[in-house]
Amino acid sequence: MHNIETTVTILLWLTTSWRATKDWKDRRNRALWWTFFGLSMMMTLRLAPGKHLDQITGVTDLSYLLKHLFGGVLASAALLAFLQDISGKSDRTATMRRLRVALPLGTAVSMSALFFAKLQPYETVTIYQDVTAHLALLSYTVIFLGFLSVSLISGVQVCWRWGRESGNGMLGWGLRIIGIGLAAGVLYSAVRIAALFSRFRGDGILPGDQDDLVATLLLLTALFLIVVGSTLPVLDRLRSWRKERQDLLRxxxxxxxxxxxxxxxxxxxxxxxxxxxxxxxxxxxxxxxxxxxxxxxxxxxxxxxxxxxxxxxxxxxxxxxxxxxxxxxxxxxxxxxxxxxxxxxxxxxxxxxxxxxxxxxxxxxxxxxxxxxxxxxxxxxxxxxxxxxxxxxxxxxxxxxx
Structure with missing residues (x-):
């Protein structure tokens, strides 16, 4: 599993670096770059660099908070903004635009407050032994995964609707694949919430650490499909470039x-x-x-x-x-x-x-x-x-x- 996570992390950083050269100049595409940057940071913090960050800062499980802020709040909010923008469903009123910023910002502030107020200095594994800390973790997770689920479900709706309207070209199939990836992210959130509630009673929904294994597989599947789906439309542009180059030489x-x-x-x-x-x-x-x-x-x-x-x-x-x-x-x-x-x-x-x-x-x-x-x-x-x-x-x- 570690090798798979490392591979997905490398793919995300390659995609982020490549898109930095093509998306940053276009204001509409910057949200997509922020999406991949947030996902790349999240996966990096799941690996050894996350543990090193905890040791260097002296803040127990700081990487736990940051990977959720980067991968859950920033990435999902940016992806939803990008999908709504390119589909022509962007917020047209000032109230809706403010809500798009206020909701993820409020989620991040609430998560950070619960983390530093009630989840320190516990390590994630030992939190389940303290009722107060466990309730704080439950609130933290519900806020985080609730926001994530709402964003992902909205993204799935946009992808499927616009994917059908885009036909059977690379763009249409790319949006459908992103939609499937977002749906896998929704299942990830559901498994995480169910596992947390079940552990509050002293057991899990599956024996041993299989809850974490299933959730991790769903997360990696979602990330892989999002990378593939967002890259697929590039094949159309690559094919056009190849045809134009042939015409130029011909x-x-x-x-x-x-x-x-x-x-x-x-x-x-x-x-x-x-x-x-x-x-x-x-x-x-x-x-x-x-x-x-x-x-x-x-x-x-x-x-x-x-x-x-x-x-x-x-x-x-x-x-x-x-x-x-x-x-x-x-x-x-x-x-x-x-x-x-x-x-x-x-x-x-x-x-x-x-x-x-x-x-x-x-x-x-x-x-x-x-x-x-x-x-x-x-x-x-x-x-x-x-x-x-x-x-x-x-x-x-x-x-x-x-």
Missing amino acids: LRPLWKDLTQSVPSVRLDPPRSTLVERLDPRHVKKRLYRRTVEIRDAALALNDHAPPVIRTRAREHVATAGLIGTQAETAAEACRLASARRSRLRGESPSPQPHQPSGGGRDLHSEIRALTQLSEAFYSDLTHAFVAATEPSTPSPLLETQR
Whole structure:
């Protein structure tokens, strides 16, 4: 069991550290960071550092109080605030906002008062031998687990309601898993309260220390499910990042060839393929910029494609049996390839009416359109068109570019 607790503690601190870099800048997500910080502190205080803290401060079972304040009061209040906020059910009145702060604060103050007034200098194990201390512990636990249960039950309701509304994506399933974890936390509270009342009569609900074992298993299950559920939506973002990175690299050849002839449209100087592959930062921003520069380069090459080239491009793709959107894309690719060669040869442009090429209404559809254009640009059909329209004597400027 100790190894399992250590593993869960490490997972919590890893999650807390990772979320510190992504959640702290967003005010709405800070509550989630506080949740994991509180849970991490709670689990840490359950282990050897908690005993060391008691020895250093000289306050018996101080770690017992602190792990409840961190893991029960702070974490549950922060998680509930986060769930209500993202689900659109946040408190809209000043009274409700004050109550959200006053209730956990009052719980923490009451627990601390009972702890220092009646539960010192007893150790947790010997408290059951003193009726007054036992009653104080009973009051302490009822206040703590009562607040925890109310918060967790509210969290379960929010998770299940919003999880259904979010569908069957990673976000929806993540919320459902968090809801199951919170439900396990409610069972943990119930077992703890039942065990405490039963021990007041001199026995437990289960033989030996099995009460503690069952409660600990429920707690660890709840923590593990909360970590998994809160991390699951990240898979969606990771999948989107991976798709955007693939699109970025897939459009690189077309971007490089078109902007080579119109370098003025580049915001930044081109980087090597290796550097671009290894750089994981700002992928969506770079992809958006790449689509803009491809379209800007195509617009600049418009004056290097006279009407005769446009007509021959349409006839060329029609001869190949292409129709509809596929034919339009192939004709545009032929026109761009010919215009690029013309500009690289140093030929003077002649003003032509701008004919908007097919594109997308948003980044997703624009990427799809440019991907199709890139495939057509490097097809045998386009190579054949360029070869057929190429002057017999290449320009020295073109040879230099090669």
